[in-house]
Amino acid sequence: MKTTKKLKRMVAGVLASLMAMSGTANICAADTEENVHLSMAFWAEQSEIDRLDQLLEIWKADHPNVTLDYTYCSGPDYPTKLQVWFSSGKAPDVIRMSRDIFSPFASEDLFADLTPYLEASGSAGCWDESLLDIFDFDGELLSLPYMYSNYVIAYNKDIFDEANLEYPTADWTETEFVELAKTLTSGEGPEKTYGMWFGGWVCELVRALYGEPKMYDTENMVMQATNNEKFKAAFQLLGDLHKDGYCSNEVTKTTTTGGFVTGKYAMAIAMTGDIASYQKQIGDNFKWDIVELPISETYDTRWNTNMRLQGFGMSKTTEHPELAYDLIEYMTTNYEVQKAVDEDGVGIPALTEYLESEEFKTNYGGGLAYNKEAFVNMAKVGTSWEYAGIWADINDTLTSEFNAYITGATDIDTALDNLQKKGEAVIEAAKS
Known part of the structure; x- marks a missing residue:
């Protein structure tokens, strides 16, 4: 099963490369002069919201032509919010996800397949393959890994x-x-x-x-x-x-x-x-x-x-898919963003580069040292369970x-x- 998924991603990568060569694929929209509006949704506690505000300000500074609005709520209220957004046809461009929360929507053709964007960006090796597999639905990658708890x-x-x-x-x-x-x-x-x-x-x-x-x-x-x-x-x-x-x-x-x-x-x-x-x-x-x-x-x-795996995905109706993907990639591949996840103690960062760093191995949240690697090792036998x-x-x-x-x-x-x-x-x- 994993081999099949890898093959599909490789094929998508070839297609994305051909698109880029022909000038039809522009994954990074940061250089555009057009003034655009982008929306984002996530659930979080207040302490995490404060940190996300800071991180998103950094992304916005690199995209001065973008107006980024984001909506957040508590975890229990989030599935209801998703239902309302999708029913009204006004889903945010970038959506925080977990497997169990968005699983009921996965078969309704509401999320964009991120595979071609991922392969064209060259970021496919940023996370353990098992994490990508959890967000794979019928051969489509609907989210990139952000953090997990196990x-x-x-x-x-x-x-x-x-x-x-x-x-x-x-x-x-x-x-x-x-x-x-x-x-x-x-x-x-x-x-x-x-x-x-x-x-x-x-x-x-x-x-x-x-x-x-x-x-x-x-x-x-x-x-x-x-x-x-x-x-x-x-x-x-x-x-x-x-x-x-x-x-x-x-x-x-x-x-x-x-x-x-x-x-x-x-x-x-x-x-x-x-x-x-x-x-x-x-x-x-x-x-x-x-x-x-x-x-x-x-x-x-x-x-x-x-595996309570969380990530960020893209609404299929977004008018700015390249820019939405740029934001998703920032949240999931930026070292400082992933470091913030670790420092806030809200989960284990998904980014392999950070997990292999000394900063991860020695950050104990100001408390006593403990075997953090146990969480990383358990991810190898992680499975998605429905809720x-x-x-x-x-x-x-x-x-x-x-x-x-x-x-x-x-x-x-x-x-x-x-x-x-x-x-x-x-x-x-x-x-x-």
């Missing part, structure tokens, strides 16, 4: 030291992980120390822990919760850790024990955005670090992580059935059968 495991060094156990390393196995989770669980009631904390994120992991086939196939609109050895194994493994008391049950996210920062967990699932809170809340209370997810010996793969539309409904059913299993309300086969049937009903209703 999963690692955080561990409490003090708890490991007290048990005289070695810290986990990048090559640790699933068996070793399970043994540690069990060994490091001790005590009862409020004084209990758990071996692992998954919180509500466990139902994201279980969907595709060992890769394909996932719980569902979004491309072909098919449920795969039954007769799926990998999914059942993941469901049982993570379910039993909760069922047997090695993890606190926070699956439904209706209650919380406070998580890793309380010092009551030997290990915990952690996302990129958690690190800033660790640095602030843990302080000197205990020593900690992070490590890649473990490797399954049975399926010969590291646990897959959800919108009918898939959100099916995800809710997964949470319900997973909770029923770990609380003893049902057995695993019944839980998976219920999930399969309910998921099929949702998909069939969407097709009709």
Whole structure:
């Protein structure tokens, strides 16, 4: 599949080169004298908005003939905004994206294919190919990677030291992980120390822990919760850790024990955005670090992580595609822009040049040093998981059935059968 995508991009690159030679392709519109208006949309918190304002001012200074207007809102409101823009035919020229947010719109021919622009610009090697693949829909590249967030495991060094156990390393196995989770669980009631904390994120992991086939196939609109050895194994493994008391049950996210920062967990699932809170809340209370997810010996793969990959794409109706692409490329290939992503702690920058720099490796947000490379390494086994539309409904059913299993309300086969049937009903209703 990846080879096919690469081939399509190579072909598009040849076509783009021929266009450039014939004078019909002008990717950089920065030199034009024409006064133009460009619009941009993104979601962000206020701290990121302030930084984006500064970065966009730099781009505007290099394009004095361009009036750039941008609209921003909160993440939860963004999908609704997209729907309104596309329904009215007034979509912004440049649009911040994530796979799950714009997936429902991807098949409606609303976004421009960036492949010819990318190949003609010579920037195709700026990111890991796996990131480009996530934004590939039916052979069309609908966004360029900007930043991402994914999963690692955080561990409490003090708890490991007290048990005289070695810290986990990048090559640790699933068996070793399970043994540690069990060994490091001790005590009862409020004084209990758990071996692992998954919180509500466990139902994201279980969907595709060992890769394909996932719980569902979004491309072909098919449920795969039954007769799926990998999914059942993941469901049982993570379910039993909760069922047997090695993890606190926070699956439904209706209650919380406070998580890793309380010092009551030997290990915990952690996302990129958690690190800033660790640095602030843990302080000197205990020593900690992070490590890649473990490797399954049975399926010969590291646990897959959800990639919350964000990027910038272009509306197909833009009147200034070359200029819009110039802005997209600035946001995704400019070293200082990517450095700002890292300094603000909002995610892992996607640009390979920055990821390989000493600045990335030594920037800890003013806090303690930690293994940042774990996030970068996990991107190699990143996969896109859906959160919108009918898939959100099916995800809710997964949470319900997973909770029923770990609380003893049902057995695993019944839980998976219920999930399969309910998921099929949702998909069939969407097709009709």
